Amino acid sequence: MKGSALEEKPRKQSVRQMFADLFSRVRPHWRLTLIALIAVLFVALIEFALPQFIQYTIDVVIPEQQLDMLIWIIVGVIGGATLLIGFQFTGSYLMAIVGQRALYTLRNDLYSHMQHADVSFFDRNRTGDLMSRMTNDVNMLQQLLSSGLLNLMTDIFIFIAISTYMFYVNWQLATLILLTFPLLFFLTRYFAKRIRRAYWEVQGTLADMNNHLQDTFSGIRLVKSFAMEGHEEEQFSRRNESNRKANIHAAKNFSLFGPLVNFVNYLGMAIVIVVGAWQTIGGEMTVGMIATFIVYVRLLQNPIRRVSRLMNTIQQAAAAYDRIMAVLETKPVIQDPAHAKPLDIRHGDIHFHHVSFAYEDNLVLKEVDAHFHAGKTTAIVGPSGSGKTTLTQLISRFYDPTDGHITIDGTRIDEVTLSSLRSQIGVVSQDVVLFNGTIYDNIAYGQTQASFDDIRQAARVAYADSFIEELADGYEATVGERGVKLSGGQKQRISIARALLKDPSIILLDEATSALDTEAEKTIQAGLAELLQDRTTLVIAHRLSTIQNADHIIVLDEGRMIEQGTHRELLEKNGHYRRLYQSQFQQQVFS
Numbered sequence: 001m002k003g004s005a006l007e008e009k010p011r012k013q014s015v016r017q018m019f020a021d022l023f024s025r026v027r028p029h030w031r032l033t034l035i036a037l038i039a040v041l042f043v044a045l046i047e048f049a050l051p052q053f054i055q056y057t058i059d060v061v062i063p064e065q066q067l068d069m070l071i072w073i074i075v076g077v078i079g080g081a082t083l084l085i086g087f088q089f090t091g092s093y094l095m096a097i098v099g100q101r102a103l104y105t106l107r108n109d110l111y112s113h114m115q116h117a118d119v120s121f122f123d124r125n126r127t128g129d130l131m132s133r134m135t136n137d138v139n140m141l142q143q144l145l146s147s148g149l150l151n152l153m154t155d156i157f158i159f160i161a162i163s164t165y166m167f168y169v170n171w172q173l174a175t176l177i178l179l180t181f182p183l184l185f186f187l188t189r190y191f192a193k194r195i196r197r198a199y200w201e202v203q204g205t206l207a208d209m210n211n212h213l214q215d216t217f218s219g220i221r222l223v224k225s226f227a228m229e230g231h232e233e234e235q236f237s238r239r240n241e242s243n244r245k246a247n248i249h250a251a252k253n254f255s256l257f258g259p260l261v262n263f264v265n266y267l268g269m270a271i272v273i274v275v276g277a278w279q280t281i282g283g284e285m286t287v288g289m290i291a292t293f294i295v296y297v298r299l300l301q302n303p304i305r306r307v308s309r310l311m312n313t314i315q316q317a318a319a320a321y322d323r324i325m326a327v328l329e330t331k332p333v334i335q336d337p338a339h340a341k342p343l344d345i346r347h348g349d350i351h352f353h354h355v356s357f358a359y360e361d362n363l364v365l366k367e368v369d370a371h372f373h374a375g376k377t378t379a380i381v382g383p384s385g386s387g388k389t390t391l392t393q394l395i396s397r398f399y400d401p402t403d404g405h406i407t408i409d410g411t412r413i414d415e416v417t418l419s420s421l422r423s424q425i426g427v428v429s430q431d432v433v434l435f436n437g438t439i440y441d442n443i444a445y446g447q448t449q450a451s452f453d454d455i456r457q458a459a460r461v462a463y464a465d466s467f468i469e470e471l472a473d474g475y476e477a478t479v480g481e482r483g484v485k486l487s488g489g490q491k492q493r494i495s496i497a498r499a500l501l502k503d504p505s506i507i508l509l510d511e512a513t514s515a516l517d518t519e520a521e522k523t524i525q526a527g528l529a530e531l532l533q534d535r536t537t538l539v540i541a542h543r544l545s546t547i548q549n550a551d552h553i554i555v556l557d558e559g560r561m562i563e564q565g566t567h568r569e570l571l572e573k574n575g576h577y578r579r580l581y582q583s584q585f586q587q588q589v590f591s
């Protein structure tokens, strides 16, 4: 098993690549985007046109005392401002729609990618972190698309309109103002890098907080039973503090960047005042033109200031995009091979051929040659950590052997489709996983065709029907998050019913170690007996009766299969099994 956790550092995924990706997601909605852009173009034109009233008023209306023009000026300004409302609303509403639609597909892609990721991907990455990538990071991109890019377009249009006008009216003054721009350019580049790094930190610390929340909320009983509330508060506070510090660090850079940009803009204003006054005295400009120029320099400041704010959003989004791409770029190792056929299980004979397996560098199974007979029950025994669970997980291809291969009825399992393989394997494990839904949904999970009668029949055979019927809502009763509203034995029986409904040819059973009362134990055993009948079963055995009743036993020790045979044969061998039996199982006779 190869691979490592998703990166902890920014990868400098180029901003250009992010925009290219976003662009391809926006393209299907080009009509809405085009209307939004046209609206934005009008916004820019109106914002540009309104100051012209100042020049006209100062240079024409006041000197020529055209009082009757004032009404038209009011109509013009208020009319323009009203149109501005309409166009601004249209632009921002439509872009919000486009942003939501584009990111809806990204979030779906991301989820679908994660659903198909290897089990080892989830071993390596923490749930809170993955959730954070799905939610916060995608939201960041959404913000950029919906509001950020719209502002950018408005600003670009305004910038082009104003600078063209300035050059047209007074190119010398316009050139002087534009000379300040390279300074802005360098400032922007310098701060972009710093702000981006800072936001990577921010998002990383946020994910860390999410991880902590996920762990402690889902493990709240553990926290309380060890009276660790205070400790966890401290731990949370520490992560919260890292997040605060990272945010403050980002804010420091950002707060410095804004005023520096402002300073450069005031430099521009100083140039207009001095050079403009000079030219007006020399008769080359009018007072109205200076006034309009000053308003325009101010208006130019808006795009630049907003671009600086947008840069903040872009850097945040780029950091988020990096984190999303890190997920999207991990390729699952375990997938359907080319030309895979569905697995056709006739008997259910499972063979391990010289199978070795390592988690990263930890060799857990070593050259295992084992045969699990069709329709029979094989108990796997061995000390804790000897590789029993891992061995069963290789059959479902949750992991692939590092060496050797596995066959079912002579067909290599890595040559058939994953869905056909997994759909014929039932897993019943000691930690029963139930989703927050009704009992019905949990039994029917994965069996969309099943009728209510099928489900009820499965529950009956699993000895679950009687307790379900006693619940006020019966099969429609909700089980709570992870099934908290049910007892351990009830959860077990539901999971047996679920496996029965699936009707698999192979059963992988991790026997419960937790002590249940004898009554619950008896019903579970009865249900299990129904489930295992005539199916190839691998059971990680914890109970004496299970190994005694098993058709075959294999003994693992430090990843090696050291013995195999029936209970009697193995006892007679007087080897590892006998010692294991004496140390682990024999006392059960008396318990």
Ligand SMILES: Nc1ncnc2c1ncn2[C@@H]1O[C@H](COP(=O)(O)OP(=O)(O)OP(=O)(O)O)[C@@H](O)[C@H]1O
Pocket (backbone or CB within 6 Å): 123, 359, 362, 364, 382, 383, 384, 385, 386, 387, 388, 389, 390, 391
């Ligand atoms: N997802 C994993 N990632 C890395 N190492 C793992 C993983 N799961 C198990 N291991 C390691 O592999 C070894 C075998 O674990 P496995 O769970 O297969 O043993 P086991 O015999 O089932 O143990 P137990 O009886 O205690 O459940 C152990 O050393 C364990 O630390």
